[in-house]
Amino acid sequence: MGGVINDRLVDAGELPIAVRDFGGSAPPLILLHGAGGNLAHMTTLARALRPRHRVITMDLRGHGRSGDGPWSWDAALADVAAVVVQMELDRPAVVGHSLGGMIAALWGQRHPEAPGVVSLDGNPPPTRTEHLPGMDVRKAADQLAELQRVFDRMAAETGRVVPAEQLPDLVERQQAAARDMGANEKVWIEGFRRNLVHSGGETSLRPSAETVASLRTLISDLDLDPVYRATRCPELVVLPTRNLPEQEGFAEVYEAHRRFVREQAEASGVRYVQLADASHAMVIEQPELLASLIADFLATA
Known part of the structure; x- marks a missing residue:
């Protein structure tokens, strides 16, 4: 296919899934965006990965040019599977950012034959005080309540x-x-x-208010510990080391949560890397470094 970039719609059964194929004959890799984004936001990382992979990006359901449908982890994984089948991809690696990273982790759990999955800070946000080790419990509870109010205001703007x-x-x-x-x-x-x-x-x-509400519930209920423990294919989790500007008002919360995520990864035995000078927006901040990290991991997994 060379270096030709091709956009198409894939029939996922109940809805169409928009796909962008960056071309190439190297091992296939599916790249998944985060909640509220779409495949276009992954373009710079996709281009950086293209020399070593045939990169396929896709709009998750309810995002971009893909169709609307009820959200569940099973539905999202079925959409990815439809892309794999209809694009005739042989054992693709799956790499995702944020929400996409959670889907990548779940894909790895269900597909031991996968050559590897990579989660780029695909971690649910803190919702309980036990997610904030080292913080005073009362302060943690107060901060979490305020953080939920911030998320509520953001959700009210969607759709x-x-x-x-x-x-x-x-x-x-x-x-x-x-x-x-x-x-x-x-x-x-x-x-x-x-x-x-x-x-x-x-x-x-997009996404609609209904989609955002469904995603908030799914993400807050997701426990990655059993997912990591049950995964048999190679897996890498890439973690941030600093806050986004809008997270600075909750700096202690996010530092404690990063500690929780590291401890969770260590306890479950999953391989992880803490990316220096990177925030949750690592895909924008350091695409070339991420591409090298991902490709090297998959080449040696």
């Missing part, structure tokens, strides 16, 4: 209708955000526009 006159301003704000984060501006704007839905003369943002 909303965007008045036409506000779209140019939104695009400008996205361009500024891309510059602030050092992201590829063209790729970032494609990602923003890819989550816009135009219907009945109105424009709204």
Whole structure:
């Protein structure tokens, strides 16, 4: 297939899944984005991986150009399986960021034949005081309650209708955000526009409020410890070492949670790497380093 990039829709049964194939004949790798994103947000990492892998990115259900359908871990894994079958991928590696990393971990648990799975900070956020070792329990509970209020406010903005006159301003704000984060501006704007839905003369943002509510429940209920322990294929978890700017108000919470995630990984025996000077936005911050880390891991797994 050479270096030709090809977009297509895959029939996943109950809904279509949008796929971008970066081409190449090297070992196949499926790259999954996080909640609220889409395949465009993985473009820079996909390009960095392409010299050593045939990279396939996809919009998760309810995101980007994929169809809407009820969210469950089984449904998401079935979507990935449909892509594997219809793209004729032979034992692909699965790599995911955030929500995509959780799906990658679950894929590894169910597919011992996989050459490897990589989770790029695919960890549920803290929701209970036991997720925050070393913190005063009362303070931890108060901080978690406040953090949930922040997430509630963010969720209330999802799926909303965007008045036409506000779209140019939104695009400008996205361009500024891309510059602030050092992201590829063209790729970032494609990602923003890819989550816009135009219907009945109105424009709204994906994912929908219903999808976000389902994802919040699924993610908060997910316990990765038994998943890690049951996984037989090679697995790597890449962890951040610093906060996003918007996390600084909860710096003690996130530091304690990073400690919890490290302890969980160590106890379950999963291989992990703490990426220096990286936050949850590591895919944007250090795509070349991540690509090298992923490809080297899969080559030696």
